[in-house]
Amino acid sequence: MATTAISTESSVRPAAWPGVLLFLGRFALGLIFLIAAYTKLHFNGGWHFGDYHFFFGMAINSYELLPLSAVELLARGLPWFEVVLGVLLIAGVGLRWTGIAASGLLLVFISAMTRAYVKHLEIMCGCFGNNEKLGPLTLLRDSTMLLLAIAVTVGAFILAKKKNTISS
Numbered sequence: 001m002a003t004t005a006i007s008t009e010s011s012v013r014p015a016a017w018p019g020v021l022l023f024l025g026r027f028a029l030g031l032i033f034l035i036a037a038y039t040k041l042h043f044n045g046g047w048h049f050g051d052y053h054f055f056f057g058m059a060i061n062s063y064e065l066l067p068l069s070a071v072e073l074l075a076r077g078l079p080w081f082e083v084v085l086g087v088l089l090i091a092g093v094g095l096r097w098t099g100i101a102a103s104g105l106l107l108v109f110i111s112a113m114t115r116a117y118v119k120h121l122e123i124m125c126g127c128f129g130n131n132e133k134l135g136p137l138t139l140l141r142d143s144t145m146l147l148l149a150i151a152v153t154v155g156a157f158i159l160a161k162k163k164n165t166i167s168s
Helices: 017-041 052-061 068-091 095-118 134-168
Strands: none
Touching: 017 052, 017 068, 017 095, 017 134, 052 068, 068 095, 068 134
């Protein structure tokens, strides 16, 4: 009489789909940050490494939140921070902390945008270059990105916890 072996491999191995979803989410979010940085550094058909901060600084200053010294510092540093954040998200490096940074940054963006919108400031968003007017759709888009960043962050913490539980 022949007996069939029952494989317990599927019950031991965790499902792959949470990891796949986390990869897709972090890749999409990382790509969005890289595109946002690109639009701040490359416009009018060329790279503007020497003067991008002037144009981006005008968008930041239109929010009426920061003194000019802070505006210039933010205008110079933010595109490069977005590049680093995008690369880290795509590479999956320090994903829990990178996810927290992305969520926090998007929360700051949305707060500033909401304040400007409520104050009826007719400004350019500055999110993806200087040619997008702030409005309900920009708020909706950035809020959706925040939800994705939170999902990536939570997913990274859950998967890290599962890995620690399985290896213990």
